[in-house]
Amino acid sequence: MALRAVSALTWGLGGPGVGPLRSGTFLRCATQHRLEKMPSSIGFPEASRRPFSSHRILVDVDQSHGVATMKLKNPPVNSLSLELLTEFVISWEKLENDKSCRGVILTSNSPKIFSAGLDITDMYGKNAAHYAEFWKAVQEVWLKLYTSNMVVIAAINGSSPAGGCLMSLASDYRIMADNPKYTIGLNETLLGIVAPFWFKDNLVNTIGNRASEHALQRGLLFPPADALKIGLVDQIVPEDKVQSTALSVMSEWLKIPDHARQLTKTMMRKPTADRLLKQREADIQNFVSFISKDSIQKSLHMYLKFLKEREK
Numbered sequence: 396m397a398l399r400a401v402s403a404l405t406w407g408l409g410g411p412g413v414g415p416l417r418s419g420t421f422l423r424c425a426t427q428h429r430l431e432k433m434p435s436s437i438g439f440p441e442a443s444r445r446p447f448s449s450h451r452i453l454v455d456v457d458q459s460h461g462v463a464t465m466k467l468k469n470p471p472v473n474s475l476s477l478e479l480l481t482e483f484v485i486s487w488e489k490l491e492n493d494k495s496c497r498g499v500i501l502t503s504n505s506p507k508i509f510s511a512g513l514d515i516t517d518m519y520g521k522n523a524a525h526y527a528e529f530w531k532a533v534q535e536v537w538l539k540l541y542t543s544n545m546v547v548i549a550a551i552n553g554s555s556p557a558g559g560c561l562m563s564l565a566s567d568y569r570i571m572a573d574n575p576k577y578t579i580g581l582n583e584t585l586l587g588i589v590a591p592f593w594f595k596d597n598l599v600n601t602i603g604n605r606a607s608e609h610a611l612q613r614g615l616l617f618p619p620a621d622a623l624k625i626g627l628v629d630q631i632v633p634e635d636k637v638q639s640t641a642l643s644v645m646s647e648w649l650k651i652p653d654h655a656r657q658l659t660k661t662m663m664r665k666p667t668a669d670r671l672l673k674q675r676e677a678d679i680q681n682f683v684s685f686i687s688k689d690s691i692q693k694s695l696h697m698y699l700k701f702l703k704e705r706e707k
C-alpha cells in the first residue's frame with residue numbers, strides 16, 4: 396500500500412521510479428531510494444513480512460519492498476499436479492490483488508529440484524474430463540505468469556525439465572544454480588509427447604528459432620553453463636547465491652516505473668498470449684484427444700517405468 400501511495404501522491408501514476416513533478420523537474424521517489432538500499436543477501440526484516448501458504452505453495456510477501464517469494468512444495472519432485480496448479484492460481488491472484496506487491500521470485504522449497512514438470516500421473520490412466528481440467532489449469536498458470544503485471548524472476552534452484560522449464564520461460568528473468576547435475580529444457584519428445592505451440596512460442600521468443608528447433612526435436616536438457624550459452628537462462632550463480640541474486644536483480648527491475656515497464660511487457664508478450672487465448676478451447680480438445688491415444692498412454696507408461704527403474 397505504502398509504495399502506491401507515495402507514487403500516486405507524487406505523480407498520479409501507478410508505479411514508482413523517476414517521474415515528472417508538477418513543476419516539470421525530475422526527482423527520485425522515496426520508494427526507489429528504499430529499494431536501492433534493499434538488503435540483497437540477508438532477506439527481509441520480520442516486521443514487514445506477511446507469509447501465507449496452502450498445501451503446495453508457500454508465499455512470503457515483503458511488504459516494505461513490494462516483493463514476494465513463492466515456493467513450490469510438492470514432494471518428492473515438485474511435479475505440477477492439478478492440485479498444485481490450482482493452488483498456484485489462487486495464490487497468484489492473491490498477489491496480483493495485493494497492491495503492495497510489485498515483484499515475485501518464483502522458486503522451489505526443495506533443494507535439488509525446481510520442478511519435475513507436469514505431473515505425469517495427471518496425464519496417464521485418467522478420463523477425458525480429468526485431462527481437460529488438468530490442461531486448462533496448465534494453460535491458466537502459464538497465462539498468469541506470462542502476462543503478469545508484476546516482475547517475475549525464476550530462482551531455479553534445481554532441475555527444471557518440461558513444465559518446470561515452461562514456468563521459468565514465462566518469467567521475466569531466470570537465475571539458475573550453477574550445478575552441472577541440474578538440467579533445464581523442454582524434453583517432451585523424450586516422453587513420446589509433443590510440446591504444444593505455446594510452449595514452443597515461449598521458447599522461440601527466448602532463444603530464437605534455430606536453437607528452439609534443435610532443442611525441441613531432440614528434447615534437450617541443458618546443464619546450467621549450456622543453458623546460459625543459448626540464453627535459456629540469464630545468469631548462473633553458485634547454489635547458495637540463487638535467492639540473494641534474485642533479490643538484488645529484483646531491486647534493479649523495480650527501479651523502472653511500473654506503468655512503463657508493464658506497457659512494454661504487454662507490447663512484447665500480448666501477441667503470443669493472444670494466440671493461445673484465441674484457441675484455448677481447441678487447444679484443450681487437442682490435448683485431450685492426443686493424450687488419450689493408446690500409443691501416447693503406452694509411451695507415458697514406459698517413461699514412468701523407466702523413471703522408477705533407472706539407476707540413480
Ligand SMILES: CCCCCCCCC/C=C/C(=O)SCCNC(=O)CCNC(=O)[C@H](O)C(C)(C)COP(=O)(O)OP(=O)(O)OC[C@H]1O[C@@H](n2cnc3c(N)ncnc32)[C@H](O)[C@@H]1OP(=O)(O)O
Pocket residue numbers: 471472474508510511512513514515516554556557558559582583586588589590591681682685686699702703707
Ligand atoms: C498436439 C499437442 C498436444 C499436447 C501434447 C502434450 C503436451 C504435454 C507437455 C508435457 C509437459 C511435461 O512437463 S511432462 C513431464 C516431463 N518431466 C520429466 O521428464 C521429468 C522426469 N523426472 C526426472 O527427470 C527426475 O525425476 C528428476 C526431476 C530429475 C528428479 O530425479 P530424482 O532422482 O531426484 O527423483 P526420481 O527418483 O526420479 O523421482 C522420484 C519419484 O517421482 C516420480 N516422478 C518424477 N517426475 C515425475 C513427474 N513429472 N510426474 C510424476 N511423477 C514423477 C518418479 O517416478 C519417482 O516415483 P517413485 O519411484 O514412485 O518414487
